Amino acid sequence: MDNENKPSAAARRQFLADTARMACGVGLLGLGVGLYARHAKALPPAAIRPPGALPETEFSAACIRCGLCVRDCPFDILHLAKPEEPMSTGTPYFVARQLPCEMCEDIPCVKACPTGALDHSLKDINKSKMGLAVLVDQETCLNFLGLRCDICYRVCPVIDKAITLDRQVNVRTGRHTHFIPVVHSDHCTGCGKCEKACPTEVASIKVFPLYMAKGQLSSHYRLGWVEKEKAGGSLGSAGCRAPVQHARGHEI
Amino acid sequence: MNATLKTSATRPGVEAIAAKGWLAAHKWLFLRRSSQVGILLLFLVGPWFGIWIVKGNLNFSYTLNFLPLTDPYVILQSLLARQVPEKLALIGVTIVVLFYLLVGGRAYCSWVCPVNLLTDFAYWLRVRLGLKGSAHISRPTRYWMLGMTLVAAAVTGSIAWEMVNPVSMMHRGLIFGLGLAWAVLLAVFLFDLFVMRHGWCGHLCPVGAFYSLIGRYTLTRIKLPAREACNDCMDCFAVCPEPQVIRPALKAIDGTPPVILESNCTNCGRCIDVCSKDVFAFGTRFNKVVNSVEPVTGVPQAAPK
Ligand code: SF4
Ligand code: SF4
Numbered sequence: 024m025d026n027e028n029k030p031s032a033a034a035r036r037q038f039l040a041d042t043a044r045m046a047c048g049v050g051l052l053g054l055g056v057g058l059y060a061r062h063a064k065a066l067p068p069a070a071i072r073p074p075g076a077l078p079e080t081e082f083s084a085a086c087i088r089c090g091l092c093v094r095d096c097p098f099d100i101l102h103l104a105k106p107e108e109p110m111s112t113g114t115p116y117f118v119a120r121q122l123p124c125e126m127c128e129d130i131p132c133v134k135a136c137p138t139g140a141l142d143h144s145l146k147d148i149n150k151s152k153m154g155l156a157v158l159v160d161q162e163t164c165l166n167f168l169g170l171r172c173d174i175c176y177r178v179c180p181v182i183d184k185a186i187t188l189d190r191q192v193n194v195r196t197g198r199h200t201h202f203i204p205v206v207h208s209d210h211c212t213g214c215g216k217c218e219k220a221c222p223t224e225v226a227s228i229k230v231f232p233l234y235m236a237k238g239q240l241s242s243h244y245r246l247g248w249v250e251k252e253k254a255g256g257s258l259g260s261a262g263c264r265a266p267v268q269h270a271r272g273h274e275i
Numbered sequence: 276m277n278a279t280l281k282t283s284a285t286r287p288g289v290e291a292i293a294a295k296g297w298l299a300a301h302k303w304l305f306l307r308r309s310s311q312v313g314i315l316l317l318f319l320v321g322p323w324f325g326i327w328i329v330k331g332n333l334n335f336s337y338t339l340n341f342l343p344l345t346d347p348y349v350i351l352q353s354l355l356a357r358q359v360p361e362k363l364a365l366i367g368v369t370i371v372v373l374f375y376l377l378v379g380g381r382a383y384c385s386w387v388c389p390v391n392l393l394t395d396f397a398y399w400l401r402v403r404l405g406l407k408g409s410a411h412i413s414r415p416t417r418y419w420m421l422g423m424t425l426v427a428a429a430v431t432g433s434i435a436w437e438m439v440n441p442v443s444m445m446h447r448g449l450i451f452g453l454g455l456a457w458a459v460l461l462a463v464f465l466f467d468l469f470v471m472r473h474g475w476c477g478h479l480c481p482v483g484a485f486y487s488l489i490g491r492y493t494l495t496r497i498k499l500p501a502r503e504a505c506n507d508c509m510d511c512f513a514v515c516p517e518p519q520v521i522r523p524a525l526k527a528i529d530g531t532p533p534v535i536l537e538s539n540c541t542n543c544g545r546c547i548d549v550c551s552k553d554v555f556a557f558g559t560r561f562n563k564v565v566n567s568v569e570p571v572t573g574v575p576q577a578a579p580k
């Protein structure tokens with residue numbers, strides 16, 4: 024009995040040691056993978072997800088990196104991230120300055136997605152929120168310099184809703200008008216056509232992932248004029264719009 | 276007997292070639308390579324020549340816009356990361372699971388996975404170069420790896436393993452652009468060549484480990500209708516990527532029936548090719564009968580060892 028037990032005890036110790044070593048090794052590897060995955064969860068600024076993409080945290084769980092969206096995009100704008108690129112390996116993205124989304128009416132990329140990482144409930148491409156355009160550089164935007172470039176405004180597929188040109192007095196000349204491109208987040212789809220078309224050497228208007236481009240008011244903030252309009256429409260609009268138009272009239 | 280051992284020690288399969296001819300001694304190897312390369316080509320003729328038979332990659336593919344095939348392992352990770360996929364992906368999972376239940380779980384490894392081409396090449400080169408030493412990691416480590424990837428998915432809420440998985444990196448890389456994935460693949464190759472015999476596929480890969488779980492219940496298995504004809508040349512052990520699966524069935528250890536039920540047998544069929552005595556054949560898990568009369572106890576076979 025003793026004779027039989029001894030080697031088996033030694034073997035058991037060896038087995039336990041081996042198992043512990045293996046568990047530690049695999050555990051450390053797991054930690055590495057986990058940290059790497061966490062790190063890659065934030066989308067880099069230049070990478071825009073296809074239309075209908077779930078919020079980034081859910082996207083990296085839902086997208087199985089199959090590339091069907093890439094294949095069915097008729098304009099071939101999408102890529103799957105390579106391992107060296109700073110986002111989840113194998114997930115789809117596009118770079119607006121290279122090739123923007125053409126906002127296909129039938130949204131083939133979303134239809135192709137087998138998992139719903141691109142949300143199938145998106146039926147109207149104009150409702151997509153791939154990102155948000157931001158006029159990042161007022162010092163280089165030609166319209167800010169007083170020219171009538173207007174290119175971003177003209178190429179925008181949601182013209183007059185996503186981008187408007189707001190008129191301001193050109194204080195430098197005193198006689199002219201600035202046509203300031205203003206992006207409205209409730210209509211901008213983040214397609215990136217404006218960024219692609221911007222003629223300055225480096226785009227003065229850029230599309231960013233929503234989390235980078237969008238601010239958020241504290242939840243306790245109430246906008247008086249909005250509340251008023253909610254309470255009793257007519258009073259609200261009278262009280263709020265008139266002065267704005269008045270001010271504009273002055274500027275022109 | 277001595278002469279037999281010598282020739283087979285230099286190159287396994289010599290006897291089989293002598294007995295059956297070169298072609299018959301490489302039949303399954305040839306079919307298997309055709310399958311591996313053929314499947315890869317089906318995916319590649321799209322991006323290369325614009326012939327779209329199959330779109331996607333091994334994680335999900337869509338054949339002729341009709342047949343969805345989804346990797347159940349990646350979907351399991353997605354579910355653990357708390358995302359429920361759409362119907363098309365789930366249909367694909369069902370088809371794939373049923374398919375591998377029929378043909379053998381790790382048939383994925385030997386007939387489909389592109390990394391197998393790489394690791395088989397590393398092993399071939401290892402033998403050619405006469406590299407002997409091998410690090411020791413136990414084979415069940417792969418199940419710890421599998422567990423680790425599942426925990427990582429649940430904890431990070433993302434399909435974390437996909438960031439580093441050499442299998443999808445190679446397949447996706449070849450189809451959609453490799454980038455730095457070649458470095459990962461080179462690492463796997465060098466590991467198998469210099470550090471450990473059958474290192475990646477035989478000990479570590481969680482994808483293979485996952486498919487081996489399906490393999491527990493698969494229909495197609497290697498049967499040994501003529502195991503009493505075995506002349507102990509050891510060629511099957513030399514070529515098998517998972518040699519530990521052969522012994523119980525070949526030597527009837529503890530009355531094991533003449534069929535390899537071990538889930539890590541990859542159904543590669545190399546043992547069939549390389550055996551000059553035709554001990555092995557493809558069969559089903561229910562093939563428990565031996566051709567000739569043989570004591571089922573198996574003690575006489577095992578005793579001389
Ligand atoms: S909407 Fe059209 S252009 Fe834009 S990503 Fe989808 S398929 Fe491509
Ligand atoms: S089709 Fe869907 S699951 Fe596939 S890569 Fe695109 S977003 Fe991911």
Ligand code: SF4
Binds near residue numbers: 178181186211216217
């Ligand atoms: S990204 Fe630019 S072009 Fe596209 S909708 Fe927004 S403002 Fe218009």
Ligand code: SF4
Binds near residue numbers: 385
């Ligand atoms: S063990 Fe992994 S890498 Fe090796 S063949 Fe199987 S799935 Fe591919």
Ligand code: SF4
Binds near residue numbers: 497514518
């Ligand atoms: S037992 Fe035969 S079929 Fe199974 S893995 Fe080994 S060589 Fe391949």
